[in-house]
Amino acid sequence: MEVLTAKYEFSDNVLKITLSGEIDHHSAKAAREEIDLRILECKAGTVLIDLRNVGFMDSSGLGLILGRYTHAKEAGSVLKIVNPSPGAEKVLRMAGSDKIIPIIHRKNN
Amino acid sequence: MKKVINETELVFSAVSENESFARCAVASFCAQLDPTLEELSDIRTAVSEAVTNAIVHGYRDSGTGKVYISCKILENRTLVIKVRDKGCGIEDIALAMTPLYSGDPSGERGGMGFSIMESFTDDLKVISGLGKGTTVIMTKKFSPFNFCSVDPKTI
Numbered sequence: 001m002e003v004l005t006a007k008y009e010f011s012d013n014v015l016k017i018t019l020s021g022e023i024d025h026h027s028a029k030a031a032r033e034e035i036d037l038r039i040l041e042c043k044a045g046t047v048l049i050d051l052r053n054v055g056f057m058d059s060s061g062l063g064l065i066l067g068r069y070t071h072a073k074e075a076g077s078v079l080k081i082v083n084p085s086p087g088a089e090k091v092l093r094m095a096g097s098d099k100i101i102p103i104i105h106r107k108n109n
Numbered sequence: 110m111k112k113v114i115n116e117t118e119l120v121f122s123a124v125s126e127n128e129s130f131a132r133c134a135v136a137s138f139c140a141q142l143d144p145t146l147e148e149l150s151d152i153r154t155a156v157s158e159a160v161t162n163a164i165v166h167g168y169r170d171s172g173t174g175k176v177y178i179s180c181k182i183l184e185n186r187t188l189v190i191k192v193r194d195k196g197c198g199i200e201d202i203a204l205a206m207t208p209l210y211s212g213d214p215s216g217e218r219g220g221m222g223f224s225i226m227e228s229f230t231d232d233l234k235v236i237s238g239l240g241k242g243t244t245v246i247m248t249k250k251f252s253p254f255n256f257c258s259v260d261p262k263t264i
């Protein structure tokens with residue numbers, strides 16, 4: 001079973017969170033608290049969530065992203081999605097979350 | 110009634126660890142239809158939605174109860190997946206299926222599960238009643254067989 005891991009990089013007022021693995025209700029439950037803590041700690045202007053290594057994501061992943069968006073906003077940060085995998089992007093766009101949370105595609109990191 | 114070409118059944122405990130097991134098992138069963146990557150991803154997502162709902166809502170995340178899946182491959186590359194729980198059931202199915210509606214009080218759910226099942230498959234039916242459990246029936250027709258994929262036995 002593929003677990004979900006999170007890598008955090010904080011520099012120049014940007015907190016980049018790279019998620020790797022599969023996001024479902026089971027894995028989201030475990031990741032939520034830690035991500036919220038880091039967002040609160042860093043108080044970055046921008047929080048980027050990188051989804052290139054997320055091979056699977058369902059509505060629980062969507063809930064995880066939307067919940068972190070709200071949490072980041074309360075902490076004074078703007079949250080954006082970077083380089084989602086095709087599967088993750090399909091779910092995000094289907095749900096219309098891209099109308100609230102921008103999706104950015106970029107070549108390097 | 111269309112002829113059943115192949116079928117399988119799966120019963121497992123309603124615990125969140127099994128969400129990934131269930132979608133992987135159904136995806137493995139579908140491999141014989143030589144699906145595209147996108148079709149496979151759609152099936153995994155739709156199954157994950159139905160199974161998660163059974164665990165989280167049907168059995169209220171209690172870790173008790175069982176989830177029952179049946180998969181049938183019919184003629185014309187059609188897959189029918191049934192996901193059933195014997196949990197609390199749904200009082201108002203139409204309301205539950207409304208996009209963005211969630212009966213979950215935690216605020217961590219977007220109410221998009223049924224919408225995803227609907228858009229990632231060709232047909233979705235929900236049979237449920239208070240105290241009667243819930244059955245979700247999803248049908249997906251796979252695109253015509255792709256002859257470009259080379260069978261190693263023919264080389």
Ligand SMILES: Nc1ncnc2c1ncn2[C@@H]1O[C@H](COP(=O)(O)OP(=O)(O)OP(=O)(O)O)[C@@H](O)[C@H]1O
Pocket residue numbers: 059060063158162163164166167168194196197198199205206210211212213217218219220221222223224243
């Ligand atoms: N198997 C079930 N048993 C009982 N109630 C259910 C079941 N499946 C769905 N429901 C009810 O229908 C509602 C809508 O389900 P849906 O999957 O669309 O959204 P959600 O699970 O609340 O959120 P999301 O799937 O986006 O995380 C649920 O909140 C729940 O109240």
Ligand SMILES: [Mg+2]
Pocket residue numbers: 059158161162221222223
């Ligand atoms: Mg759901």
